[in-house]
Amino acid sequence: MYDINFAKEVQSDMSLTAVANMVLKKLFPNNEKSLISGVHLFGIHLTILKQTRESYNQLKPLEFCSKSTVNKRQHKFGEKLKEQIQLKGEKIYGKDQVILKNISYSVNHMNFQIDYCQKDNEEIKKLTSLVRAVDQNHISREGYRAITAIDPNLEREWALSN
Numbered sequence: 001m002y003d004i005n006f007a008k009e010v011q012s013d014m015s016l017t018a019v020a021n022m023v024l025k026k027l028f029p030n031n032e033k034s035l036i037s038g039v040h041l042f043g044i045h046l047t048i049l050k051q052t053r054e055s056y057n058q059l060k061p062l063e064f065c066s067k068s069t070v071n072k073r074q075h076k077f078g079e080k081l082k083e084q085i086q087l088k089g090e091k092i093y094g095k096d097q098v099i100l101k102n103i104s105y106s107v108n109h110m111n112f113q114i115d116y117c118q119k120d121n122e123e124i125k126k127l128t129s130l131v132r133a134v135d136q137n138h139i140s141r142e143g144y145r146a147i148t149a150i151d152p153n154l155e156r157e158w159a160l161s162n
Contacts, residue, residue, distance in 0.1 A: 062108050074112055078114040081103065
């Protein structure tokens with residue numbers, strides 16, 4: 001970079017920020033503590049930076065996600081779906097209240113079921129009797145999972161363990 005008389009030059013192989021700070025010190029030698037970002041000064045927008053930023057927003061495929069990530073996605077999807085159904089339900093049904101009870105869907109051959117109803121005493125009694133039946137008949141966890149995979153209306157294993 002040259003000053004007004006084109007007499008001074010600054011070079012650096014380190015980074016844009018190092019060059020920008022050298023220019024700042026050459027132009028304003030009394031301001032030793034001033035710093036500036038080279039990217040902002042020179043307006044550099046590298047394609048590699050853009051690609052890196054875009055990659056942060058990409059979601060991992062479901063097969064590579066942990067169980068907690070899958071549960072978080074399922075919960076978020078369920079909440080967004082419930083909001084949209086309530087908004088669209090008002091437009092379609094008017095003042096009649098639309099109550100979403102449950103939804104079943106599949107992503108990459110993984111089945112999901114979201115229950116929106118609050119569990120009442122009857123539901124708790126049903127779960128308790130299921131746990132008792134599993135314990136008394138020595139049905140293994142894997143066995144119960146196999147049964148619930150066949151019939152999606154049965155309570156899931158995680159619902160029984162809570």
